Amino acid sequence: MAVEKQEYVKAIPPKENLSEWYTAVVLKAELADYAPVRGCMVIRPYGYAIWELMQQELDRRFKETGHKNAYFPLFIPESLLQKEAEHVAGFAPQVAWVTQGGQETLTERLAVRPTSEAIICTMYAKWIQSYRDLPVLLLQWNNVVRWERSTRLFLRTMEFLWHEGHTVHRTAEEADQEARLILRIYQEFIEGWLAIPVLVGKKTDSEKFAGADYTYTLEVLMPDGQALQAGTSHFLGQNFSKAFGIKFLDRDNQEKYPWQTSWAVTTRLIGALIMIHGDDRGLVLPPKVAPYQVVIVPIFYEDQQNVLEKARELAQRLAGRFRVHLDDRPEYTPGWKFNDWEMRGVPVRLEVGPRDVAKGQVVLVPRVGNGKVSVPEAEVEVQVGRMLDEVQAQLFKRAKAFLDSRIFPASTVEEVEEIMTVKKGFAKVLWCGKLVCEETLRDRTGASPRVIPLDESETGSCVVCGQPAGILVYYARAY
Amino acid sequence: MAVEKQEYVKAIPPKENLSEWYTAVVLKAELADYAPVRGCMVIRPYGYAIWELMQQELDRRFKETGHKNAYFPLFIPESLLQKEAEHVAGFAPQVAWVTQGGQETLTERLAVRPTSEAIICTMYAKWIQSYRDLPVLLLQWNNVVRWERSTRLFLRTMEFLWHEGHTVHRTAEEADQEARLILRIYQEFIEGWLAIPVLVGKKTDSEKFAGADYTYTLEVLMPDGQALQAGTSHFLGQNFSKAFGIKFLDRDNQEKYPWQTSWAVTTRLIGALIMIHGDDRGLVLPPKVAPYQVVIVPIFYEDQQNVLEKARELAQRLAGRFRVHLDDRPEYTPGWKFNDWEMRGVPVRLEVGPRDVAKGQVVLVPRVGNGKVSVPEAEVEVQVGRMLDEVQAQLFKRAKAFLDSRIFPASTVEEVEEIMTVKKGFAKVLWCGKLVCEETLRDRTGASPRVIPLDESETGSCVVCGQPAGILVYYARAY
Numbered sequence: 001m002a003v004e005k006q007e008y009v010k011a012i013p014p015k016e017n018l019s020e021w022y023t024a025v026v027l028k029a030e031l032a033d034y035a036p037v038r039g040c041m042v043i044r045p046y047g048y049a050i051w052e053l054m055q056q057e058l059d060r061r062f063k064e065t066g067h068k069n070a071y072f073p074l075f076i077p078e079s080l081l082q083k084e085a086e087h088v089a090g091f092a093p094q095v096a097w098v099t100q101g102g103q104e105t106l107t108e109r110l111a112v113r114p115t116s117e118a119i120i121c122t123m124y125a126k127w128i129q130s131y132r133d134l135p136v137l138l139l140q141w142n143n144v145v146r147w148e149r150s151t152r153l154f155l156r157t158m159e160f161l162w163h164e165g166h167t168v169h170r171t172a173e174e175a176d177q178e179a180r181l182i183l184r185i186y187q188e189f190i191e192g193w194l195a196i197p198v199l200v201g202k203k204t205d206s207e208k209f210a211g212a213d214y215t216y217t218l219e220v221l222m223p224d225g226q227a228l229q230a231g232t233s234h235f236l237g238q239n240f241s242k243a244f245g246i247k248f249l250d251r252d253n254q255e256k257y258p259w260q261t262s263w264a265v266t267t268r269l270i271g272a273l274i275m276i277h278g279d280d281r282g283l284v285l286p287p288k289v290a291p292y293q294v295v296i297v298p299i300f301y302e303d304q305q306n307v308l309e310k311a312r313e314l315a316q317r318l319a320g321r322f323r324v325h326l327d328d329r330p331e332y333t334p335g336w337k338f339n340d341w342e343m344r345g346v347p348v349r350l351e352v353g354p355r356d357v358a359k360g361q362v363v364l365v366p367r368v369g370n371g372k373v374s375v376p377e378a379e380v381e382v383q384v385g386r387m388l389d390e391v392q393a394q395l396f397k398r399a400k401a402f403l404d405s406r407i408f409p410a411s412t413v414e415e416v417e418e419i420m421t422v423k424k425g426f427a428k429v430l431w432c433g434k435l436v437c438e439e440t441l442r443d444r445t446g447a448s449p450r451v452i453p454l455d456e457s458e459t460g461s462c463v464v465c466g467q468p469a470g471i472l473v474y475y476a477r478a479y
Numbered sequence: 480m481a482v483e484k485q486e487y488v489k490a491i492p493p494k495e496n497l498s499e500w501y502t503a504v505v506l507k508a509e510l511a512d513y514a515p516v517r518g519c520m521v522i523r524p525y526g527y528a529i530w531e532l533m534q535q536e537l538d539r540r541f542k543e544t545g546h547k548n549a550y551f552p553l554f555i556p557e558s559l560l561q562k563e564a565e566h567v568a569g570f571a572p573q574v575a576w577v578t579q580g581g582q583e584t585l586t587e588r589l590a591v592r593p594t595s596e597a598i599i600c601t602m603y604a605k606w607i608q609s610y611r612d613l614p615v616l617l618l619q620w621n622n623v624v625r626w627e628r629s630t631r632l633f634l635r636t637m638e639f640l641w642h643e644g645h646t647v648h649r650t651a652e653e654a655d656q657e658a659r660l661i662l663r664i665y666q667e668f669i670e671g672w673l674a675i676p677v678l679v680g681k682k683t684d685s686e687k688f689a690g691a692d693y694t695y696t697l698e699v700l701m702p703d704g705q706a707l708q709a710g711t712s713h714f715l716g717q718n719f720s721k722a723f724g725i726k727f728l729d730r731d732n733q734e735k736y737p738w739q740t741s742w743a744v745t746t747r748l749i750g751a752l753i754m755i756h757g758d759d760r761g762l763v764l765p766p767k768v769a770p771y772q773v774v775i776v777p778i779f780y781e782d783q784q785n786v787l788e789k790a791r792e793l794a795q796r797l798a799g800r801f802r803v804h805l806d807d808r809p810e811y812t813p814g815w816k817f818n819d820w821e822m823r824g825v826p827v828r829l830e831v832g833p834r835d836v837a838k839g840q841v842v843l844v845p846r847v848g849n850g851k852v853s854v855p856e857a858e859v860e861v862q863v864g865r866m867l868d869e870v871q872a873q874l875f876k877r878a879k880a881f882l883d884s885r886i887f888p889a890s891t892v893e894e895v896e897e898i899m900t901v902k903k904g905f906a907k908v909l910w911c912g913k914l915v916c917e918e919t920l921r922d923r924t925g926a927s928p929r930v931i932p933l934d935e936s937e938t939g940s941c942v943v944c945g946q947p948a949g950i951l952v953y954y955a956r957a958y
Contacts (some may be wrong), residue, residue: 045617048548049547051550068524072514096577102626331716396891
């Protein structure tokens with residue numbers, strides 16, 4: 001079995017070679033595959049099942065907080081996209097254009113939506129008349145397209161899946177509260193479900209969403225020390241309501257422009273999940289989003305029927321409380337199955353062999369750590385539940401320790417440079433707020449300002465110009 | 480209140496004027512709206528909630544029968560679409576083409592998927608090697624685009640939502656079984672959940688899916704006597720596996736082409752639902768897919784607080800078992816609310832006023848029939864459940880009686896013509912199987928062959944040529 005194991009594992013490069021490791025894991029675990037269209041991917045059933053679990057939980061939280069789902073068209077006429085000046089400038093270079101329908105050449109090009117503000121605001125202008133119509137709290141789960149030059153499975157693809165929320169409010173305060181509520185939902189979800197710690201805060205002006213007043217962001221640290229933007233929640237101010245003519249009659253009988261937000265997370269979160277938790281043996285999935293939380297591997301010797309029956313009985317017992325898979329394929333050895341399910345990241349393996357059956361016990365093996373234990377059959381639900389909780393907690397703890405170990409204060413440009421090239425991680429700097437300093441730091445280090453934290457503050461002197469500075473910024477190189 | 484009611488209802492034309500009535504109901508019940516893109520629609524939250532309930536139930540049935548969800552790209556390179564000759568001939572005239580990406584003019588046009596056989600089969604050719612890889616049972620919930628000339632909210636739109644299943648099997652028998660399994664799932668769902676009776680069977684060759692060997696269909700009769708294709712399940716034979724080079728090594732060590740199916744239902748089912756069950760007062764929703772099954776309208780007089788509290792208590796009690804909405808808006812009268820929720824098709828209204836509170840009772844009013852009753856508060860869950868079941872059953876019964884009353888046997892072309900123009904419904908005819916007879920009947924009556932039933936057979940002479948005929952066909956004019 002040792003030989004077999006070695007050969008199996010050889011198929012995946014060590015995680016040190018992060019880029020090759022990542023692609024190998026995505027392909028071998030059958031999460032996704034390259035599509036025969038440049039820059040696009042196919043999400044295979046195992047990867048899609050993760051997305052469905054993510055959707056269910058987020059959708060539950062959105063509905064609980066009063067949001068509703070809707071669906072807006074895929075196509076946006078060019079003239080609508082052009083209504084908000086910053087917005088079109090930001091997105092036009094990335095748009096795929098439909099110019100022909102059937103035999104007909106279109107008189108106006110249709111953008112395949114890169115995001116849906118333009119079409120949704122057009123409808124809001126029609127639907128919203130009075131303060132009684134507010135707030136409007138809608139989102140859609142859909143596909144969007146951005147014409148990207150270089151792409152990478154899950155992390156950056158021309159087409160991706162996401163939800164996009166679009167809300168409208170009477171006051172600026174309400175809109176900011178909404179943007180922060182969503183930020184909190186995202187943080188709770190990404191940390192609590194995906195077991196990925198995040199830095200939360202605001203973007204600098206140069207990094208905000210095209211058309212927003214400001215953007216809240218959640219930033220993740222990847223194993224190579226680069227940052228990934230995991231989700232954003234934008235305070236749009238009145239930019240879109242003015243551009244699209246959304247007006248309402250307020251309680252005081254005055255016609256006013258409402259305040260808006262928009263927000264999104266995408267299938268790129270699956271890429272973060274893979275990179276952050278995986279190891280040399282392959283994928284590691286947090287139990288809360290694992291399509292199979294427990295895989296049962298029966299160990300056959302002579303006493304086959306007995307063991308199989310027990311495995312089936314256990315699968316049935318556990319199925320009420322967990323997502324369970326019984327791997328009863330006769331053509332593979334238990335050793336092969338162990339490796340295969342480890343590579344696919346299943347959080348807990350349950351082994352049952354003839355001796356276990358005789359003793360009334362089963363063996364539980366967590367995907368991470370050294371927690372292999374024999375437990376009495378009678379306790380199997382409780383013990384599986386406990387082990388899943390432990391795996392979930394351990395993954396977060398491990399990722400948090402990594403993040404914490406890769407945040408470095410820096411007070412000179414040289415230090416930031418060293419953090420980017422040698423230490424690899426976030427440089428925590430003070431900034432005076434001038435664009436020229438931001439640009440200098442970016443040019444000299446290859447890092448970009450990722451996030452201005454919400455819950456920390458400091459004063460001192462600017463990392464670039466040395467003038468008095470009161471803005472704390474985390475810089476990193478970015479995906 | 481009588482005056483108010485009358486005025487409210489005036490806003491919807493009588494159902495006799497089916498086309499105007501339909502559009503008015505869709506817009507006023509806020510199911511959907513016209514989008515600022517020709518032929519596209521916006522599905523509003525109330526309409527989308529119906530779609531979500533439909534999705535949940537179908538998805539549950541698909542998963543229960545071993546199917547898994549995946550996601551394939553929106554774009555299909557033109558060269559792939561052209562691989563299966565009949566398929567491209569059938570779909571090319573309806574394709575929206577992307578020809579530009581960012582600033583770049585594409586060297587090959589990309590079709591916005593009208594259906595995904597071409598891209599999915601390309602992946603299947605890569606994934607499938609051995610009989611051990613079969614069956615493959617995948618589907619995706621997604622959007623597709625067909626460049627239609629004339630469109631109608633839900634019933635025919637350029638972009639629509641659907642699922643598309645794509646399965647691959649070792650043998651022709653297995654593939655046919657799969658196509659029939661799906662047909663049965665669709666029938667159970669459309670009849671049991673949407674309360675719409677269907678005629679099930681096969682399409683004639685001229686009406687089958689472009690690229691299929693044969694197509695199973697479910698046909699619905701609309702109130703104007705025209706037929707609507709509600710769902711299809713295609714036996715693709717080996718047409719796509721040969722065109723796309725999908726091969727597997729079978730148990731006998733021979734390389735073979737597998738057998739395939741594909742199948743779909745779309746958001747057009749929502750259009751059928753609206754047209755079939757609605758009445759002069761507006762929408763009527765079958766309880767199983769009603770976003771709100773029960774609306775609670777408190778009736779305020781002096782004793783306001785008392786009544787409101789009771790209404791809230793009831794809403795909370797019922798929320799565990801039903802989808803409940805409490806309409807406690809102070810700015811509308813109870814009478815206005817009654818009309819509004821009737822127009823929106825909520826199956827059961829629960830009224831509670833001061834006298835009801837005093838007597839410990841509530842009033843339940845079903846959306847259809849004369850079943851208004853006072854019931855003791857203690858029985859409210861049971862009585863609401865019973866009334867919902869009754870509404871569900873009554874809607875199906877009513878639609879079935881209508882369908883049955885509109886099926887007319889015909890033995891001459893003139894009779895078919897009369898059925899199309901005067902009686903309005905399905906003409907049940909015998910056909911010899913010759914294309915020329917099918918075309919003659921189509922040309923002379925405007926009707927098309929909708930379905931060859933699976934569970935009926937007859938012999939006699941062809942309705943057109945009078946020669947011996949053994950094929951029973953239902954003809955109708957079609958949406």
